[in-house]
Amino acid sequence: MKRIWRWLIPLAAVxxxxxxxxxxxxxxxxxxxxLVGRPAPAFALDTLDGAPWSLEAHRGKVVVVNFWxxxxxxxxxxxxxxxERNWRGYRDRGVVVMGVDIQDKREAAQxxxxxxxxxxxxxxxxxxxxxxxxxVYGVPETFFVDRRGRIRMKHVGAVTDEVFRATVDGLLAEPxxx
Amino acid sequence: MTxxxxxxMTLVALGLAVYGxxxxxxxxxTGRLALIESAQHAALGVFALVTSCFVLLTYAFLTFDFSVxxxxxxxxxxxxxxxxxxxxxxxxxxxxxxxAWMLSVYTIILIARHRLGARELYPWALATMLCILAFFLLVxxxxxxxxxxxxxxxxxxxxxxxxxxxTGMITHPVALYLGFTGFxxxxxxxxxxxxxxxxxxxxxxxxxxxxxxAWYFLSLGLLIGGWWSYHxxxxxxxxxxxxxxxxxxxxxxxxxxxxxxxxxxERRRMLRxxxxxxxxxxxxxxLFGTFLTRSGVIASVHAFSQxxxxxxxxxxxxxxxxxxxxxVAWRWDALRSEGELDAVVSRESVFLLNNVMLVAAAFTVFFxxxxxxxxxxxxxxxxxxxAPFFNxxxxxxxxxxxxxxxxxxxxxxxxxxxxxxxxxxxxxVALGIVAAAAAFALGVRSLLAALTFATTxxxxxxxxxxxxxxxxxxxxxxxxxxxxxxxxxxRHNRRYGGFVVHLGILIIALGVMGSHAWSVQTxxxxxxxxxxxxxxYRFRFDGLSAVEESNHFxxxxxxxxxxxxxxxxxxxxxxxxxxxxxxxxxxxxxxGLREDLYVVLGDFASDGSQATxxxxxxxxxxxxxxxxxxxxxxALLAILPERHKGA
Numbered sequence: 001m002k003r004i005w006r007w008l009i010p011l012a013a014v015x016x017x018x019x020x021x022x023x024x025x026x027x028x029x030x031x032x033x034x035l036v037g038r039p040a041p042a043f044a045l046d047t048l049d050g051a052p053w054s055l056e057a058h059r060g061k062v063v064v065v066n067f068w069x070x071x072x073x074x075x076x077x078x079x080x081x082x083x084e085r086n087w088r089g090y091r092d093r094g095v096v097v098m099g100v101d102i103q104d105k106r107e108a109a110q111x112x113x114x115x116x117x118x119x120x121x122x123x124x125x126x127x128x129x130x131x132x133x134x135x136v137y138g139v140p141e142t143f144f145v146d147r148r149g150r151i152r153m154k155h156v157g158a159v160t161d162e163v164f165r166a167t168v169d170g171l172l173a174e175p176x177x178x
Numbered sequence: 179m180t181x182x183x184x185x186x187m188t189l190v191a192l193g194l195a196v197y198g199x200x201x202x203x204x205x206x207x208t209g210r211l212a213l214i215e216s217a218q219h220a221a222l223g224v225f226a227l228v229t230s231c232f233v234l235l236t237y238a239f240l241t242f243d244f245s246v247x248x249x250x251x252x253x254x255x256x257x258x259x260x261x262x263x264x265x266x267x268x269x270x271x272x273x274x275x276x277x278a279w280m281l282s283v284y285t286i287i288l289i290a291r292h293r294l295g296a297r298e299l300y301p302w303a304l305a306t307m308l309c310i311l312a313f314f315l316l317v318x319x320x321x322x323x324x325x326x327x328x329x330x331x332x333x334x335x336x337x338x339x340x341x342x343x344x345t346g347m348i349t350h351p352v353a354l355y356l357g358f359t360g361f362x363x364x365x366x367x368x369x370x371x372x373x374x375x376x377x378x379x380x381x382x383x384x385x386x387x388x389x390x391x392a393w394y395f396l397s398l399g400l401l402i403g404g405w406w407s408y409h410x411x412x413x414x415x416x417x418x419x420x421x422x423x424x425x426x427x428x429x430x431x432x433x434x435x436x437x438x439x440x441x442x443x444e445r446r447r448m449l450r451x452x453x454x455x456x457x458x459x460x461x462x463x464x465l466f467g468t469f470l471t472r473s474g475v476i477a478s479v480h481a482f483s484q485x486x487x488x489x490x491x492x493x494x495x496x497x498x499x500x501x502x503x504x505x506v507a508w509r510w511d512a513l514r515s516e517g518e519l520d521a522v523v524s525r526e527s528v529f530l531l532n533n534v535m536l537v538a539a540a541f542t543v544f545f546x547x548x549x550x551x552x553x554x555x556x557x558x559x560x561x562x563x564x565a566p567f568f569n570x571x572x573x574x575x576x577x578x579x580x581x582x583x584x585x586x587x588x589x590x591x592x593x594x595x596x597x598x599x600x601x602x603x604x605x606x607v608a609l610g611i612v613a614a615a616a617a618f619a620l621g622v623r624s625l626l627a628a629l630t631f632a633t634t635x636x637x638x639x640x641x642x643x644x645x646x647x648x649x650x651x652x653x654x655x656x657x658x659x660x661x662x663x664x665x666x667x668x669r670h671n672r673r674y675g676g677f678v679v680h681l682g683i684l685i686i687a688l689g690v691m692g693s694h695a696w697s698v699q700t701x702x703x704x705x706x707x708x709x710x711x712x713x714x715y716r717f718r719f720d721g722l723s724a725v726e727e728s729n730h731f732x733x734x735x736x737x738x739x740x741x742x743x744x745x746x747x748x749x750x751x752x753x754x755x756x757x758x759x760x761x762x763x764x765x766x767x768x769x770g771l772r773e774d775l776y777v778v779l780g781d782f783a784s785d786g787s788q789a790t791x792x793x794x795x796x797x798x799x800x801x802x803x804x805x806x807x808x809x810x811x812x813a814l815l816a817i818l819p820e821r822h823k824g825a
Binding site: 007022 | 488496
């Protein structure tokens with residue numbers, strides 16, 4: 001008997017290992033945002049091209065508000081092409097991508113937009129009020145706003161094609177009004 | 179060119195390490211010395227290659243070679259020379275290189291020291307070291323390659339995390355990693371002992387000094403980390419029970435337990451199983467710490483960025499634990515003790531109690547650290563465990579440990595008689611009580627503070643009693659005072675080195691107690707020319723100025739401090755780095771033996787007319803660092819080669 005049970009010793013390590021493995025399934029960075037489910041804070045900014053842009057004017061569309069900065073290397077550099085690609089793919093279906101550049105120099109932002117060939121609207125948040133309203137903790141962070149103007153999802157870190165598509169497809173499938 | 183060269187060297191090093199590990203293992207099994215020698219050569223090759231990688235990366239940092247991705251993410255043209263060097267290990271990839279390099283250095287020392295001495299154990303220890311080294315090289319190859327090409331080459335890099343721009347950052351990671359990696363050697367010998375079945379005391383004797391070295395570096399790393407936290411982070415504390423601090427503290431606790439339990443095995447042939455388990459646990463915890471810091475599983479202020487590395491580390495941790503515990507199960511019968519506990523009041527049982535408490539402390543820290551994860555897994559609720567939990571559980575444990583620190587070294591082995599107890603502890607107990615009464619008379623009303631003070635005095639007196647008695651014995655032999663004391667320290671360097679380390683810990687305990695019980699702070703907004711008062715000090719706000727530095731811009735406040743007479747000007751600042759959203763506070767302080775003055779600049783009006791500041795008068799904190807110096811001296815004394823007794 002004794003010979004058998006001692007082989008159970010290594011099993012003692014298993015629960016701890018399993019718990020740590022579980023850790024991969026959750027991210028401590030997913031700080032639950034109190035804004036999810038609430039109306040998205042309204043804002044109006046001038047884009048880098050000088051055109052006025054406001055969230056109010058896009059009610060009825062799915063709006064993806066992305067907070068970024070040119071100094072946010074490499075995550076913002078990785079996600080910009082993803083945003084651009086999906087913006088092109090979804091723009092005709094009532095989806096808007098809005099890039100809010102925070103704590104940045106204007107020239108650096110323009111260079112970023114030019115280098116990466118971004119065509120979706122991008123505006124600077126010169127006083128930081130928009131990022132404060134949205135509780136932005138770091139860049140990049142992306143908020144998905146549904147057609148009724150409520151924040152439905154907050155994504156921390158670079159957005160991937162999968163996240164963008166899954167979220168936006170889900171929001172597009174919902175009715176525009178209750 | 180650099181990225182490819184570096185990557186190539188890493189690959190070759192990995193191949194050599196794997197070959198060396200296998201060769202040493204096969205050589206040990208078949209007794210073919212040529213294979214073991216070949217493994218040694220492979221280890222030398224690995225050392226040379228990892229060293230070259232390290233030099234190459236440093237060179238890339240110094241020359242702003244932004245074609246290397248890691249350089250581009252962790253430095254920019256404004257980074258000062260000094261921080262371009264520390265930047266090498268400032269982030270994930272570089273920290274793994276540093277780790278691998280240290281392991282390769284330890285492997286070389288292991289070969290140099292034990293090649294001829296321990297024929298049976300040495301080849302298996304070498305094989306274990308090389309396998310672990312191979313794992314870190316694998317991480318460097320597949321998960322976080324430091325030499326990854328960056329295309330297109332950016333004109334400028336992102337820059338180092340500004341919090342790491344501090345002198346502490348050159349020594350803190352180095353000391354910490356020397357401690358972490360140092361525990362690999364005792365682990366390797368423990369594995370060798372299990373594999374060969376030579377579970378006697380040989381492996382303990384061989385690794386005794388290795389363990390002290392690793393333990394010392396880990397202690398130093400923790401202390402420097404505390405100092406960094408204290409003077410850089412600007413919250414006025416040195417320890418926050420952050421997951422990553424805990425990750426380094428847990429192996430320290432179990433390592434401390436091991437240092438003590440070893441003595442029982444040497445003396446009484448007891449606790450074989452326990453010692454082997456402690457080594458496995460300590461090494462496992464160093465891996466766990468690395469995993470925690472780098473996997474992104476638990477949120478922490480120190481966490482490196484994440485990636486596939488977490489899964490790799492977890493798999494390795496699983497492999498190590500299952501193999502090691504499997505070996506323990508295999509050698510179960512041989513691991514059972516020969517000696518038995520004779521009496522409850524004896525040195526063995528005091529040491530045992532010390533071990534149980536240290537492991538209990540390690541367990542509570544572990545539990546508190548992974549509890550958020552557990553809670554999320556079981557109940558789906560995000561929680562955080564803060565300092566109150568850790569303090570509540572650990573302070574009584576630590577206080578008891580300090581008490582045992584006085585009892586352990588003096589109480590008799592096997593069975594302590596009443597006479598032995600009286601002879602050794604009458605004075606210490608009496609003076610401890612006097613100390614508590616004196617503290618009360620001086621106005622100390624905190625029970626915890628009085629208790630800590632009394633315990634510290636008790637322990638210090640036991641050390642004094644022992645030392646005086648031993649010196650007297652030598653004086654009776656006709657030696658004069660100073661040579662007698664010096665000779666004692668050198669002849670019994672392990673024992674007295676231990677005592678000096680204990681003194682260091684006592685001093686640290688006093689510092690921790692004082693800073694918790696008596697520090698005061700306030701926060702206030704001042705107009706230019708106004709002054710705030712705290713604990714008898716006046717802080718007058720004289721104005722703000724702006725300074726442009728090579729890689730940041732900073733706003734500096736000037737505060738004239740006086741306590742009746744002028745003491746000088748403190749200049750806390752706020753630094754604005756282009757790559758950081760939030761400004762970084764730069765604390766200014768004035769250290770003193772009794773108290774530190776500590777000023778943090780908060781918000782300010784941009785015209786310089788007013789500023790919000792946090793003022794702290796932190797009591798006795800300096801003693802923590804002084805205790806660290808004493809601890810260093812003690813560890814050095816203990817590491818000295820033991821002189822032959824007699825004469």
